[in-house]
Amino acid sequence: MYAVVATGGKQLKVTPGDVVAVEKLDAGVGEKVSFEVLFVADDKGKIKADQKALAKASVTGEVLEHFKDNKAVVFKFKKRKGYKRTKGHRQELTRVLITDVATTPKRAPRKKAASTKAEDVAAAVIAEAAGAEDASEAAVIAGAATEVTEAAPEATEAPEAAEATEALES
Numbered sequence: 001m002y003a004v005v006a007t008g009g010k011q012l013k014v015t016p017g018d019v020v021a022v023e024k025l026d027a028g029v030g031e032k033v034s035f036e037v038l039f040v041a042d043d044k045g046k047i048k049a050d051q052k053a054l055a056k057a058s059v060t061g062e063v064l065e066h067f068k069d070n071k072a073v074v075f076k077f078k079k080r081k082g083y084k085r086t087k088g089h090r091q092e093l094t095r096v097l098i099t100d101v102a103t104t105p106k107r108a109p110r111k112k113a114a115s116t117k118a119e120d121v122a123a124a125v126i127a128e129a130a131g132a133e134d135a136s137e138a139a140v141i142a143g144a145a146t147e148v149t150e151a152a153p154e155a156t157e158a159p160e161a162a163e164a165t166e167a168l169e170s
Contacts, residue, residue, distance in 0.1 A: 001043050003059050003101045005035035014059060014098045024092040027063050033096060035059045040103050048103065057103050061096040069093050 002015045008023025014035075027033050037057045039049035048057070068090040076085040 001041065001101050001103075003040045003057065004038045005059050006038055007035050011038060014061075014101065016098055016101050018098045019064065019095060020061075020098065021067075021069075021093045021095050023094070024066060025063065025094045025096070027094075029063050029065060031063050032099075033061050033063060035061070040101065042103060053103065056105055058100070058105065059098065059102075060100045061098045064095040064097050066092065066094050 002013055004011055004013050007025075010023070012020055012022070014020060025033055037054050037059055039047055040053065040057045041047045048054070069092075071088045071090050074087045074089060076087075077083065
């Protein structure tokens with residue numbers, strides 16, 4: 001899989017694991033950077049260049065170092081006039097390791113659902129009633145209480161809710 005990215009007024013063909021030198025980026029060494037994707041080719045060679053696919057595509061890299069390129073000599077000369085000027089220029093560059101070329105965005109891992117307040121209260125009450133002496137013993141008892149409350153959810157309802165339910169039934 002490869003992608004063509006635009007950075008610093010230039011276009012580069014990159015694949016994961018490539019180390020490329022680009023115009024200086026405003027990122028510190030070790031920071032992650034992302035590039036504008038022009039098009040992506042998957043492992044089968046199919047090129048994706050439509051706007052929907054490019055909106056999902058991403059190319060990320062890690063800044064390895066900032067450095068100056070070799071000196072480029074600028075020599076001005078006009079024949080028969082005795083005019084000669086020599087100047088030099090060293091372009092500042094950033095070396096980047098391409099870490100990922102993705103055609104779909106990465107999803108964040110899903111978090112576990114938090115236990116309800118009623119489950120927490122029931123577990124604490126049962127642990128206290130059982131006379132847990134230390135935190136580890138209370139955690140074991142509370143874990144068992146959570147299993148019980150999952151099996152019988154009506155037991156964890158608030159007393160007001162239970163009274164309201166009884167009033168409606170009669």
